[in-house]
Amino acid sequence: EDKVVQSPLSLVVHEGDTVTLNCSYEVTNFRSLLWYKQEKKAPTFLFMLTSSGIEKKSGRLSSILDKKELFSILNITATQTGDSAIYLCAPWGAQKLVFGQGTRLTINP
Amino acid sequence: NAGVTQTPKFQVLKTGQSMTLQCAQDMNHEYMSWYRQDPGMGLRLIHYSVGAGITDQGEVPNGYNVSRSTTEDFPLRLLSAAPSQTSVYFCASSHDGNRGELFFGEGSRLTVL
DSSP states (O other): OOEEEEEOSEEEEETTOOEEEEEEEEOTTEEEEEEEEESSSSOEEEEEEOSTTOOEEETTEEEEEETTTTEEEEEEOSOOGGGOEEEEEEEEETTEEOOOOOEEEEEEO | OOOEEEEOSEEEEOTTOOEEEEEEESSOOSEEEEEEEOTTSOEEEEEEEEETTEEEEOSSOTTEEEOOSSSSBOOEEESSOOGGGOEEEEEEEESOTTTSOOEEOOOEEEEEO
16 A cells, blocks of 8 residues: 655744655655645645665755655755645655655744 | 645545545656544554555555556545445555655544444
8 A cells, every 4th residue: 555654744834944755655666755844825846856875956956765764855954934834745656656745844934 | 836735634424325535646657645634543454555556565454455547646445335434545656666765645534333
């Protein structure tokens, strides 16, 4: 059975802090792993990771994948209140994108 | 670009009623899928399709039917609504149903009384 576990489930930090969100997975026929950000509406795409050890960066966000240990992390540096959202990790496995429960991140000013 | 369009955005049903959530995409994507999202549960896959005429079950298919007669459309049918189907439903599509970005519709909030 496909399984995706994100931790922590909830995180509250102060503006300017750096946070690390974790995702471990077990899926059949793994191909890639996606990260999404969800605010009020539909999830918005952040990263797609296919190879181990290659960091993807977009501004203050970065992510890396370890296909041997079956996990990924999402880092956000110098957090801002606009980073408050649910962050979802989702590996592709056998034609199914399997989502974790998400990490609810709250940034306090 | 319209992307993925879902209708209706809001719907209230009584237990036992049937309805169809419509989903259309204009990106010529072969892969389409339906998810439901409940508080604290992430997104759970209901049904998916890898092309016209091909559908398959996801994690939570019971109580839902789908069909894929065209590449563009992937409707989700609730045959006899139950309160447990109260949720937010997302339709999504992708060019590649194995590794690519999944594009989401805006969601449909369904309440079953």
